[in-house]
Amino acid sequence: MPLIKDSQIVEDVWTSLDDGAPLAPGVWPIVSLERWQAERETLMEAGVPIGLRLRSDQSPRAIAEELEHFGVIALAFPKFTDGRPYSSARLLRERYGFTGELRAVGHVLRDQALFLLRCGFDAFEVAPDTSPDAWRAALAKIKVRYQSAADHRSTAGRLSRKAVRPAQARTPALSLEPEPCAASWAY
Amino acid sequence: MYRYDEFDHTFVEERVAQFREQVARRLSGELTEDEFKPLRLMNGLYLQLHAYMLRVAVPYGTLSSQQMRKLAHIARRYDKGYGHFTTRQNIQFNWPKLEEAADILAELAEVEMHAIQTSGNCIRNVTADHFAGAAADEIEDPRVTAEVIRQWSSLHPEFSFLPRKFKVAVTGASNDRAAIKVHDIGLQMVRDARGRAGFKVIVGGGLGRTPLIGETIREFLPKRYLLSYLEAILRVYNELGRRDNIYKARIKILVKEIGAKAFAEMVEKEWQFLKDWDVDLPDEEFARIQAYFAPPPFDDLPAVTASFEAQRFENRDFARWVRNNVDAHKAPGYAIVTVSLKPEGGVPGDATAAQMEAVADLAARYSFDEIRVSHEQNLVLAHVRQADLYAVWQGLIAAELASANAGLISDIISCPGLDYCNLATARSIPVAQRISRRFADIERQHDIGGLKLKISGCINACGHHHVGHIGILGVDKKGQEFYQITLGGNADENAVLGRIVGPAFSYDTVVDAVETIVDTYLGQRRNGEAFNQTLARVGFDPFKEKLYAPH
Numbered sequence: 092m093p094l095i096k097d098s099q100i101v102e103d104v105w106t107s108l109d110d111g112a113p114l115a116p117g118v119w120p121i122v123s124l125e126r127w128q129a130e131r132e133t134l135m136e137a138g139v140p141i142g143l144r145l146r147s148d149q150s151p152r153a154i155a156e157e158l159e160h161f162g163v164i165a166l167a168f169p170k171f172t173d174g175r176p177y178s179s180a181r182l183l184r185e186r187y188g189f190t191g192e193l194r195a196v197g198h199v200l201r202d203q204a205l206f207l208l209r210c211g212f213d214a215f216e217v218a219p220d221t222s223p224d225a226w227r228a229a230l231a232k233i234k235v236r237y238q239s240a241a242d243h244r245s246t247a248g249r250l251s252r253k254a255v256r257p258a259q260a261r262t263p264a265l266s267l268e269p270e271p272c273a274a275s276w277a278y
Numbered sequence: 279m280y281r282y283d284e285f286d287h288t289f290v291e292e293r294v295a296q297f298r299e300q301v302a303r304r305l306s307g308e309l310t311e312d313e314f315k316p317l318r319l320m321n322g323l324y325l326q327l328h329a330y331m332l333r334v335a336v337p338y339g340t341l342s343s344q345q346m347r348k349l350a351h352i353a354r355r356y357d358k359g360y361g362h363f364t365t366r367q368n369i370q371f372n373w374p375k376l377e378e379a380a381d382i383l384a385e386l387a388e389v390e391m392h393a394i395q396t397s398g399n400c401i402r403n404v405t406a407d408h409f410a411g412a413a414a415d416e417i418e419d420p421r422v423t424a425e426v427i428r429q430w431s432s433l434h435p436e437f438s439f440l441p442r443k444f445k446v447a448v449t450g451a452s453n454d455r456a457a458i459k460v461h462d463i464g465l466q467m468v469r470d471a472r473g474r475a476g477f478k479v480i481v482g483g484g485l486g487r488t489p490l491i492g493e494t495i496r497e498f499l500p501k502r503y504l505l506s507y508l509e510a511i512l513r514v515y516n517e518l519g520r521r522d523n524i525y526k527a528r529i530k531i532l533v534k535e536i537g538a539k540a541f542a543e544m545v546e547k548e549w550q551f552l553k554d555w556d557v558d559l560p561d562e563e564f565a566r567i568q569a570y571f572a573p574p575p576f577d578d579l580p581a582v583t584a585s586f587e588a589q590r591f592e593n594r595d596f597a598r599w600v601r602n603n604v605d606a607h608k609a610p611g612y613a614i615v616t617v618s619l620k621p622e623g624g625v626p627g628d629a630t631a632a633q634m635e636a637v638a639d640l641a642a643r644y645s646f647d648e649i650r651v652s653h654e655q656n657l658v659l660a661h662v663r664q665a666d667l668y669a670v671w672q673g674l675i676a677a678e679l680a681s682a683n684a685g686l687i688s689d690i691i692s693c694p695g696l697d698y699c700n701l702a703t704a705r706s707i708p709v710a711q712r713i714s715r716r717f718a719d720i721e722r723q724h725d726i727g728g729l730k731l732k733i734s735g736c737i738n739a740c741g742h743h744h745v746g747h748i749g750i751l752g753v754d755k756k757g758q759e760f761y762q763i764t765l766g767g768n769a770d771e772n773a774v775l776g777r778i779v780g781p782a783f784s785y786d787t788v789v790d791a792v793e794t795i796v797d798t799y800l801g802q803r804r805n806g807e808a809f810n811q812t813l814a815r816v817g818f819d820p821f822k823e824k825l826y827a828p829h
């Protein structure tokens with residue numbers, strides 16, 4: 092699956108592992124919640140960064156205390172109309188302070204890009220047959236400015252009004268970006 | 279009324295461009311119908327029985343004359359010359375072409391209108407009391423709140439793919455004209471002991487196949503916490519609402535399954551985290567929006583206008599129209615006019631392009647350029663001088679809009695039913711038309727008095743039949759249309775669901791049945807009782823006896 096980060100197609104350093112698949116040296120695995128819970132010790136001893144995959148019916152509330160172990164959390168959209176991962180993303184970013192990569196996987200369309208970014212996702216696994224250019228165009232149109240180039244995180248502040256046009260503060264839904272950028276509403 | 283600033287303008291224009299591109303992707307086959315569906319629905323475009331249908335948002339039912347003229351233009355240019363005002367204060371066009379949908383949206387954008395979030399599983403157009411800003415019993419204009427919610431919910435990043443659609447209604451008054459208890463969230467403005475304005479929060483009402491009256495989960499929410507509290511409700515719902523069965527996906531099912539008390543506790547818990555987040559509007563921002571809804575510059579008028587009293591005395595027809603279609607206004611010398619879209623034998627809620635223009639002209643001339651759409655599918659001129667009522671009435675007569683039947687039996691709420699809707703199991707419009715013809719005699723209607731009759735063409739209950747004093751539900755029995763009648767429903771602050779009176783009636787006999795019910799009521803009525811009062815006193819038996827007596 093092509094992975095888009097920061098408006099670019101990038102190489103995926105992570106490997107999504109099925110529950111039965113063995114760990115391999117040097118492979119950074121993304122594992123299911125079930126596997127994490129069953130093999131926590133083994134995984135932590137493997138000496139590689141660990142990623143976690145949550146189905147849309149699995150709330151991050153369950154792992155809120157364990158976030159320091161994960162370099163990436165992949166939130167799965169079984170259908171793009173399943174909106175639960177948006178809440179999960181905001182909880183992870185805003186309430187639990189997760190600063191690793193937050194990846195949208197599954198049925199992810201570029202029409203969701205605005206919503207995804209604003210809820211704190213910063214990586215998107217897109218279908219092989221989607222045009223990367225169109226995705227890039229959609230993301231470029233949004234022009235959301237991440238707060239810093241160092242971590243590229245869309246964190247709590249993104250959903251905050253404080254970051255907005257001071258003279259004309261708006262409700263959060265209309266006023267997220269640190270810079271007023273009308274084009275950001277294209278998607 | 280609210281005016282777009284540059285931000286809103288750009289927002290809507292960008293959305294038009296985006297939708298144009300999505301339509302092109304659909305037409306070229308790049309998007310499958312399944313993928314296109316949620317996208318077009320987010321732009322108000324439905325696929326109906328015969329054609330696409332475009333539902334245009336009328337935020338809290340308020341329109342300027344210019345906007346109304348644009349709707350008339352769209353009706354003429356892109357549709358068959360008319361539009362249909364809905365129970366959600368919106369307007370629907372029944373015959374747009376997919377290829378022209380983006381053009382229509384572009385035309386709407388010119389007058390600060392759009393079709394965003396009039397469908398799909400998102401927070402829908404927020405509705406409000408259609409007498410807002412004019413009613414005497416109002417704490418505050420509910421449209422301020424509705425506009426705040428509209429902005430907050432527009433493309434909300436977290437809540438655009440909810441388990442199911444989500445409807446919010448607001449009233450600023452204690453008399454509920456917005457049916458807040460049958461919405462996913464109903465907000466009623468109240469004051470606390472210290473006189474501060476806030477909201478009573480009602481959750482989990484709704485009609486459809488599982489009709490439920492909403493439950494109060496908070497008696498008083500300070501105004502400044504409106505958005506964080508809504509966000510807490512929506513988050514609990516987004517995470518826990520059922521997604522496995524569309525008939526169980528509305529918030530009312532969640533509230534019912536876990537109980538209102540437990541639901542309220544979950545919301546409170548979530549809210550503790552959100553309330554000190556900066557979701558809530560600062561006071562200045564609230565004030566900025568409030569300023570758009572400042573009362574129009576009313577003249578200082580005497581409470582009684584002599585010329586109006588004389589006209590009323592001299593002309594019985596005018597007097598009758600005033601009695602039914604004109605309500606008291608909070609400003610002395612002014613009145614609220616209900617423009618009935620229920621002419622004898624007409625389609626409830628339909629208006630021709632010429633009629634829309636006529637109302638636009640009257641509003642421009644006599645009502646501070648403002649028009650309301652009511653959830654009862656009528657139009658409202660909210661601020662008319664008593665001295666101008668006669669001229670307004672004359673103008674309405676010329677446009678064939680002067681039916682003096684507001685609130686009477688022929689002021690029927692009806693969904694489109696089998697004539698347009700692909701979910702329908704029976705016709706509803708022709709039933710409404712036949713009832714309105716049967717009770718055409720306006721003297722008789724006045725004698726019957728206030729009576730709310732509501733018709734739905736299927737169990738989805740878009741015609742709100744459960745909360746009609748007389749409710750009619752079209753059902754299909756072995757390929758035949760039948761109509762189940764409920765009695766005793768009510769949508770106001772004492773909201774209650776009607777109960778089924780007995781076996782359903784055929785298409786041919788349903789109008790007779792309604793007449794029998796009305797006659798039975800008149801026979802039983804004491805001292806000017808309203809329909810539901812008589813029903814409460816005598817029970818269902820007298821009605822059943824008359825309806826199901828062996829012939």
Ligand code: SF4
Pocket residue numbers: 693694695696699700701702703734735736737738739740741
């Ligand atoms: S009640 Fe049924 S028939 Fe009527 S509009 Fe709704 S879905 Fe269609």
